[in-house]
Amino acid sequence: MISWDDFEKIDMRVGTILSATPLPKAKIPAFQLSIDFGPEGMRQSSARITALYQPETLVGRQVIAVVNFPPKLIAGFRSECLVLGIYNENNDVVLLQPERPVGNGHKIG
Numbered sequence: 388m389i390s391w392d393d394f395e396k397i398d399m400r401v402g403t404i405l406s407a408t409p410l411p412k413a414k415i416p417a418f419q420l421s422i423d424f425g426p427e428g429m430r431q432s433s434a435r436i437t438a439l440y441q442p443e444t445l446v447g448r449q450v451i452a453v454v455n456f457p458p459k460l461i462a463g464f465r466s467e468c469l470v471l472g473i474y475n476e477n478n479d480v481v482l483l484q485p486e487r488p489v490g491n492g493h494k495i496g
Contacts, residue, residue: 398455399471399495400424401485407442412462418442419464422452425492430454433466438479451483451495 402422410417416437422430432452436445452468459466472480 396455397453399451400427400454400491401449401451401489401493401495402427402430402468402491404445404448404450405429407440407445409437409442410462410464412464414462417461418445420445420470422450422468422470423491424452424454424468425490427454427492430467431465432468432470433459433461433464434470434480436470436472436480436482438477439481448482449484449488449491451485 402424404420405423406421407418410419410433413433415435417433417435418437420432420434422432424430450470452470454468456469471483473483475481
């Protein structure tokens with residue numbers, strides 16, 4: 388179990404994907420995403436979401452991400468946030484997203 392204080396340490400925000408391209412050096416297929424978090428700025432993320440999504444269907448989509456993890460180097464790419472999703476019955480990731488458009492950078496709570 389975690390405390391409420393532990394949960395409050397996780398900074399989850401909504402952002403809009405501006406670009407999505409394959410991450411060529413990834414051992415497991417992934418996309419490199421550029422995400423606009425409004426006042427929080429732009430962040431990049433490596434996301435293993437190639438089974439259910441194509442780059443052209445991701446651009447303009449709002450997603451939920453954890454933005455306060457330290458950057459991580461993945462296949463030579465600097466990933467600055469963790470895009471959240473749900474593993475389906477095939478272990479493929481289904482992206483979490485707001486059910487209606489909201490402002491980029493809004494906090495999840």
